[in-house]
Amino acid sequence: MLKFSTPITTKTNFTHTGEPLCSGRSFGAIGDELGYPSLGISRYNFLRVLYENLPDHETKVKANAHAVKIETGEDGVQVHLEDGTVEYGSMVIAADGVHSPARQLIQNLLGDSNAKSPMIPGYLSLFAHTREIREDVVLGDFAESHGPGIASQCARMNDVMYFTVLKRLDEPPKDKKKFTSEDVHKFANEISEVTIFPGIKLKEIWPLREDGSATLLYQEEGMAQKWYHGRIVLVGDSAHKMTSVSGQGALAAALSAVVLVNKLRVQLQRKPDPSTKDLEATFAMYMLWRKEAVTEVLGFGAMLSRFITWANPGYEAVDRLSTSESMLADMKRKIVPGLSQSPVLDFVPFKSKRGTTPWTMYCEPA
Numbered sequence: 001m002l003k004f005s006t007p008i009t010t011k012t013n014f015t016h017t018g019e020p021l022c023s024g025r026s027f028g029a030i031g032d033e034l035g036y037p038s039l040g041i042s043r044y045n046f047l048r049v050l051y052e053n054l055p056d057h058e059t060k061v062k063a064n065a066h067a068v069k070i071e072t073g074e075d076g077v078q079v080h081l082e083d084g085t086v087e088y089g090s091m092v093i094a095a096d097g098v099h100s101p102a103r104q105l106i107q108n109l110l111g112d113s114n115a116k117s118p119m120i121p122g123y124l125s126l127f128a129h130t131r132e133i134r135e136d137v138v139l140g141d142f143a144e145s146h147g148p149g150i151a152s153q154c155a156r157m158n159d160v161m162y163f164t165v166l167k168r169l170d171e172p173p174k175d176k177k178k179f180t181s182e183d184v185h186k187f188a189n190e191i192s193e194v195t196i197f198p199g200i201k202l203k204e205i206w207p208l209r210e211d212g213s214a215t216l217l218y219q220e221e222g223m224a225q226k227w228y229h230g231r232i233v234l235v236g237d238s239a240h241k242m243t244s245v246s247g248q249g250a251l252a253a254a255l256s257a258v259v260l261v262n263k264l265r266v267q268l269q270r271k272p273d274p275s276t277k278d279l280e281a282t283f284a285m286y287m288l289w290r291k292e293a294v295t296e297v298l299g300f301g302a303m304l305s306r307f308i309t310w311a312n313p314g315y316e317a318v319d320r321l322s323t324s325e326s327m328l329a330d331m332k333r334k335i336v337p338g339l340s341q342s343p344v345l346d347f348v349p350f351k352s353k354r355g356t357t358p359w360t361m362y363c364e365p366a
Helices: 026-034 043-052 101-109 181-190 202-208 249-270 276-308 313-321 324-340
Strands: 010-015 020-024 067-072 077-081 086-089 092-094 120-130 141-146 150-156 161-168 195-197 215-223 232-234
Touching: 010 026, 020 324, 026 324, 067 101, 092 101, 101 232, 120 181, 120 202, 141 195, 141 276, 150 195, 161 195, 161 202, 161 276, 181 215, 195 202, 215 276, 232 276, 249 276, 276 313, 276 324
Parallel strands: 010 141, 092 232
Antiparallel strands: 010 020, 067 077, 077 086, 120 161, 120 215, 141 150, 150 161
16 A cells, blocks of 8 residues: 555645635644554555455456345345346345445335435535646645635645545435536536635646546435345445545445454354344444444534535634644544544454554444
């Protein structure tokens, strides 16, 4: 991961009209507290490292396989793929995203087939990157612009510059359409005057973007009422979704996966061929163990999304009074405690690095 990443140490806040707010060594401070650096890495490289280091990945992972139907019985599950093949197993762990077909199946099995999705889109976001580096953008600085209804988050890494612009919606869209390239260009033109790096507007970076990198999509928030049923269990965005603003969505998904694996390992050691009842009991413990922590992360993310888009005059007033000292204090008070309690795979021995704040050892709930 270190080979493909760039250390992120500082954070610079400004208005989307370019007015400075505050800056400081926020991410470096988190590293000091927890003993590990904050790293910027592309999703492509992150997944590639995981995939290439997974033993027997050529046979264990079936790429580009779209699941079209899940059948679940008392003794196992069948997953029908788009190419006509069927995968047989004892359970389905569905990390199938915010529009999760598995979550809809669970709702159907629970008799809630007409229930609306718990994931409510409240923001519209433009994501893109460029491989043409602007030397006037500080390497390893996380640039974040704030303003009424619109915010951005951008960073320059060793070989790429990422930029995201977020627009708060007055109300959820009635129809969540799939955006075309014309929609992308239209939205980019509408927000072209937004400052996304200090002294640099979107219209200056947009022409440099890499072909095919620009994506326009809705960002949802919410949590499924129940994360499992029978032999199916939800993980990640299918169970709990937040905007990208807090940077906690993928982490929350990974931590949920860690807890689920720990629980399943105990169950399978005790009974290698668990019944549906056994699995449901394990899934229930997993949801119980993670729901409280995820609820806190969701709440923090929802607040932060509204804070940087100045959803009310109070947020703007507080934002304009922020200093580098207050930003550091907020990081340590609001982010570090939760991270220090992150669960780990309890069967993998390793020696943890340590910072000023000690890591809380993973343990079973009372």
